[in-house]
Amino acid sequence: MMTPNVWVWVGLSWTERIRMVLENYGDRLTDVSIFGWRVGSNGALEQTFDPSLLDVYRAKWPHLRFWLCFRNDGVGSVFTALRNDETARARLMSDLGDVIDAHPWLHGIDIDLEQGGAASNNVAAEALFKQVADLAHGRNMQASAALPALTSTGSVGGEDWVRYKQLGALMDHVSIMSYDFAWSGSAPGPVSPGFWLEEVYNWASSQITPSKISMGLPLYAYFWSIHDYPESWGATRRGISGTYYSAWQYFSGSRAWSDSGTHYPIGWVAYRDSLSMSAWGFLDCYDWKEPTQWEDSSGVFSGVFANREYAVRYGLPAGVPQWSVSDNSVGSSYVDYEFNAEPVIASNGDTVSPKVGYTLTAEIIQREPVAATIIDDYATSTQQLNAVYTQPSGAWAYQAVTSSYNQYRGTGTLRFGNDFGAQSLYAMARFQFATAGRFSVTSQGITAELSSAGELKLLRGSTVLATKQFGAQVVGGAAQVGRCVLGLRVRENSARVYFSQAETSIPLQLEVTTTPPGGPTEFSSTGIAWIDHAYLGDGWWYQPREAVEVTVNGVSKVLGRIERTGVTWDDKNRFKPDSDVEESTTRETGLSLDWVYAHWKDLPITTGVNTTYRVRPLDHDLWLGRLMALDRDGASIVYFTDATTITHWRGRAVLDWGLQGIALWSLGQEDMRLYETLEGGLLPANTKRLDE
Incomplete structure (x- = not known):
């Protein structure tokens, strides 16, 4: 060998x-x-x-x-x-x-x-x-x-x-x-x-x-600045590359974070990532907490994804009473963290803290706003199937695929058991073709239809208003293999169809101006389909999934809220466009589904004093990652080989x-x-x- x-x-x-x-x-x-x-x-x-x-x-x-x-x-x-x-x-x-x-x-x-x-x-x-x-x-x-x-x-x-x-x-x-x-x-x-x-x-x-x-x-390192937004120093990205020895110089304290004189040369602790075996650490971070290191919490849960912990407040699965729009405002949910930004020893032996002050940086994963929830159904049980839907044709049944994953399997029509009249609605299903055929979402007489051959149609009654061709879809795959996501938003004078292979982003595919003739809201399949997530929401009102509020020493700051124009907010933390446009046109900020960093500059804390940081997850389904008390004028996360x-x-x-x-x-x-x-x-x- x-x-x-x-x-x-x-x-x-x-x-x-x-x-x-x-x-x-x-x-x-x-x-x-x-x-x-x-x-x-x-x-x-x-x-x-x-x-x-x-x-x-x-x-x-x-x-x-x-x-x-x-x-x-x-x-x-x-x-x-x-x-x-x-x-x-x-x-x-x-x-x-x-x-x-x-x-x-x-x-x-x-x-x-x-x-x-x-x-x-x-x-x-x-x-x-x-x-x-x-x-x-x-x-x-x-x-x-x-x-x-x-x-x-x-x-x-x-x-x-x-x-x-x-x-x-x-x-x-x-x-x-x-x-x-x-x-x-x-x-x-x-x-x-x-x-x-x-x-x-x-x-x-x-x-x-x-x-x-x-x-x-x-063989190299990456340095990501996390103390402020990149535009504050004239950049579009947080990161720059460097060598192993540049990382070694910073972590050993032989070089300060900045050569401008705003930082002391300080040695910082580096860690070993257990899965990648790469080294990593913070520069000029005076205290930090993992999202699960809370002292107290209410209404917040934790999870792990890709070896990273997160805290989250989940949305309600249905409105109260049933068929109403749910109240997913923050209510009494919160998380408390104890921080103490201690002074540190510089390379020359002096006891130091930031020369000017602190920034609080929060890691968050933001998601696109969701239609304000009426029903959010992950095919949980036979009782749920019978309570939410009727079956005017064909037959659908609950199937427990594993101990934690379920589906509704069947053919024909699965209709929401409520007459919504002329209410504007958004309906979506994540499904897969068990056999070849056509799967559709219908509301108010408007239908979004996808064939297993990949043809997407938008219809008013039986009249085809728009079409788009995609590649042939997976037919007959194992559970969760080849899933499709098909959504339909119907308002008073418009209809929009959304389609993708994953719920992380469901882009608009077809759009027409039309007057809905009216009718029930339902899913239908000409062949056998397996549905694992059905969603019904309001056609105008959106629930954002992007922001938290942090309170420190009696002062509060909202982090992560995306600026929007041409929208109206209600007292339940919901918003709707003022005109019949796509939600994405009301904001200039995109959503990456990656960790982003929100900052509170000049954080009102005192060095060496224990302080409670209360975090209120204003929006549901937002993932909260680490919280970091940083030097306001410069701090980094570094990964190096x-x-x-x-x-x-x-x-x-x-x-x-x-x-x-x-x-x-x-x-x-x-x-x-x-x-x-x-x-x-x-x-x-x-x-x-x-x-x-």
């Missing part, structure tokens, strides 16, 4: 640290991909790094394999041109041949093309990759590619063109870029979270021969999935202790390990 390969990229920069690694630790490496050529939309290669700078290391370490890496720097238009323009491809092949002629010692060609777009581009992309691989093989060389990270459900970056099985068959080697799950524009978190790496390599190793794969790992991180995943890459090894992006940013763990990284081919 050979020791795992260690692949690195060189050429992004050329620093003394990079040269030191190549000079002293070349025996720990196996492959060096020269990140040295940029391809343009005409196929021409532009050299961005001089390969002759590597001559001394080629001479010293003759075992090293060097690769010609060409890239498009993530410019999608370049990738499109190379796929579609035969002349551009011919120029690329010619220029690649010229580089090989000039550097005959190269071992292979490494492709780094990103932002390839939709799945419809996959055949053309694979033809391009094959053309490059054929060129390499014709020169007695190998072909490699750096591929985006995918799971069985796709890419987090929208790289839908990638098909591992087809590309893996073409390439001799692939490095999977399994990093930047969290990045400068996202919420703070592990750059390569453990759960995601497991999903990526479970999938990749099932599609590509594992011995062809190198696990891509980050050290030697322990890389060593852990190197072992798992080989032992859990049988991969060829690891690929490190990029040389010069790393914890140099890494090379101690890679010492003796090569074994002669005829040497046996003790465990063989």
Whole structure:
């Protein structure tokens, strides 16, 4: 058994640290991909790094394999041109041949093309990759590619063109870029979270021969500023990247958070994330609480998602009396946290606290407003089925799929058991096609209909008003596989249809101006359908899911409330548009379904004094994360990779999935202790390990 390969990229920069690694630790490496050529939309290669700078290391370490890496720097238009323009491809092949002629010692060609777009581009992309691989093989060389990270459900970056099985068959080697799950524009978190790496390599190793794969790992750090909104310092993102040693300097207290003199150099505690094995910590945070570390609470529950805790107030499942719009205002719900922003010891031994004051930062996950609830039904029981619906045709029955997941299964009509008259309503169902057919949502004589073939219709009675075509839907999948979400909003003079594959976001698909003729509100299926969530809400009034109120020392601040125009609020914390428009047009702020940070600058607290922070979840279904008392003029969350991180995943890459090894992006940013763990990284081919 050979020791795992260690692949690195060189050429992004050329620093003394990079040269030191190549000079002293070349025996720990196996492959060096020269990140040295940029391809343009005409196929021409532009050299961005001089390969002759590597001559001394080629001479010293003759075992090293060097690769010609060409890239498009993530410019999608370049990738499109190379796929579609035969002349551009011919120029690329010619220029690649010229580089090989000039550097005959190269071992292979490494492709780094990103932002390839939709799945419809996959055949053309694979033809391009094959053309490059054929060129390499014709020169007695190998072909490699750096591929985006995918799971069985796709890419987090929208790289839908990638098909591992087809590309893996073409390439001799692939490095999977399994990093930047969290990045400068996202919420703070592990750059390569453990759960995601497991999903990526479970999938990749099932599609590509594992011995062809190198696990891509980050050598760098990300710093996310969390003390204020980015526009306050002229930025659009909270995050910036850095090296391991930049993180080490800050956490060791050898460097202050800011060089402007507004901060003291202070050493801060770093932690180890148990799943990703990356290090992380707060800079200039004087106290913080996990959402479940409350002293007292009422009406609030806790949960864990993706290894992160949250606190939440759930909405009522129905109005009282039944069929009325529920009162989901905050009522008496609250959470109390005890804080003490203690002074700390600076690097020079002085006892210090923030020079100016504090900011309270709250982590929250906001969701799109929901139609004010009349019925929110997760198919809970036979009693619920009989209490809420009638069945004028066909037959529906309750099915307990697992101890915590249920469905209504049937065919025909499932009608809400109330005559709403001319009331404006929103009705939605999450369902799946157990057999082929058409599923519909109807209210006031207006129908939204989806066929299993993917045709979406908006009808008034039997008259088709609008249509839209989607791909064929999953038919006959196991429970929860291939679910659809179909919603219908009917107002006095309009009808809107919403459709998606998940409730996290249900975009508007069809919209018409029409007068509803009237009639019951119901679901209907021509085949067998399985419904696991049915929702009925008011057609005008919305319940926001975005804000909390924090009270400290008698002073209160609302955090997270999104500014809206052209709306009217009622005394139950509900709002409605003043005209017949989509709710999204009343606000400029989008909702990301990621952790966002809301701030209370100049928090009214005193250093070293125990203080109760009362949090009232003004809106239901908002997730509250950590609360942090920070230096008002600068504080960060930092995630960084050290030697322990890389060593852990190197072992798992080989032992859990049988991969060829690891690929490190990029040389010069790393914890140099890494090379101690890679010492003796090569074994002669005829040497046996003790465990063989």
